[in-house]
Amino acid sequence: MIDLREAVTRAHHEEWARVVAALTRRFGDLDIAEEAAAEAFTTAVERWPADGVPPNPGAWLTTTANRRAIDRIRRENKRDDKHREAQMAYHDDPPEPVGAIDDDRLRLIFTCCHPALAMEARVALTLRMVGGLTVPEIARAFLVAESAMGQRITRAKAKIKAARIPYRVPSAEDLPARVSSVLAVLFLVFNEGYLATGPGTDPLRHDLTAEAIRLTRLIRTLLPDDGEVAGLLALMLLTEARRTARVSAAGELVPLDEQDRGAWDTALIAEGHRLVRERLAAAVAGVAPGSYQILAAINAVHTSARDMRDTDWSQILALYDQLVRLDPSPIIALNRAIAVAELDGPQVALAAVDRLEHRLAGYHPYHATRADLLRRLGRSQQSRAAYDKAIELAGNTAETAYLTRRRDQLR
CATH class of the missing domain: 1.10.1740 (Rna Polymerase Sigma Factor; Chain: A)
Structure with a gap:
C-alpha cells in the first residue's frame, strides 16, 4: 500500500x-x-x-x-x-510564450533573480521560492542567523511589492545580466545536496545535486560562451563524481584522503576535466577565469591524483592564491590553509586558521579544521575541545559520526 x-x-x-x-x-x-x-x-x-x-x-x-x-x-x-x-x-487559452527558456524551473529562477534586488537578497529569495531550501538551510549557507535570513527574505518580498517589480519572463537579452545570481542559487542548492546541513535529512541529497547539474547544463546550452557557467558545471561534475565514495556503509562521512578512488565516476571526471581544459585554453588566450572556474581547476587537480600522496599541493595553493584575489572570503581562506598545511606544515596553517576565528566562530568546518591541525601537532586536549565544538555545530549525521570517531581516537 x-x-x-x-x-x-x-x-x-x-x-x-x-x-x-x-x-x-x-x-x-x-x-x-x-x-x-x-x-x-x-x-x-x-x-x-x-x-x-x-x-x-x-x-x-x-x-x-x-x-x-x-x-x-x-x-x-x-x-x-x-x-x-x-x-x-x-479558459482554454493557449499558454503565454515561454521566452528563451523552455524549462519551467529554470525560467522561474531567472525570473526571480531580478537585478532590481541586491545580489544576496535575490539569491536568498530564489532559494526559498524555487530552490526548495528552508530558511534555516539558507541561513546556514550565508552564515547568518535564521531570524536575520527570514527578515532578509521578507524585506526582499516587500521591496518587490512596494516597487511593483514585474515578474516577467526574461528574454534572451536579459539572461547575461541575471546569470551570476542564477549560478549562485544553483551553487548553493548543489552544496546543500553535497553535504546537507539539517539534522533531519539524508547526509547526501542526490535530488538536489542532480537538479542543480541538470539546470546548469541547460544554462550552458543557453550561454555556451560564458566561462563561469562552464566552470560551475565542471565543479559540480567533479564533486558529484565522488558522491558514492563519500559515506561509508556505516553512515559515516569519508574524507577525501580516505576515499576509495576506484569508486569515483570516471565519466563525470572526464567530462569535468574536458570543461576545465577548455577554460584553461581560454585563459591562455587572455580571458581571465572567474571563481567557479578556479574552484573547478582545484577539483581537477584532486581528481587527477591516483592517490592522496600524488596530489600536486603546490598547484592547488597557487590556484587558491588566485581565488583569494577574486573572493577574499573567510571560507576560501580556510580552504587555502588546508593546502598550506600540506606544504608548510600544520603549525603555519594553524596560525592562518586562528586569524579567522572572529569571522567563522559559528562555522563547524572551521573548528573541524582546527581540531585536525591540533591533532597533527600532538595537542590532544585542545584538539578534543575543537572537535567538541565542531560536533556541536554540525548538523549532518554522517559528518557528526566522523568527527566523533576522530575525537575518540585522541589519546
Missing part, C-alpha cells in the same frame, strides 16, 4: 516548482503563486488519505492551486485587471 505522506512529499519535490511557475506566469504575483501552491499541498495531505491519490497528482495540484489563487485574488478585491487574469484559469 502506498504511503500517503510519502506520495505527497514526492509530489511536492516533483511538482512544486512547476505549479509555482505556472501560477506566477498566469497571475504575475509570486506571493500568490507560492501561497496557493502551499494551500494545494496542504489540501492534498488532508484529502488524499480519505479519497486516495488521484491518477494524475500533478494536474490535481495545479487545478487546486489555481482555484486557491483565484479565491485569494477575489477575497482581497484586487484591481480589475487582476480579476481578468484570474478568470484565465477557467
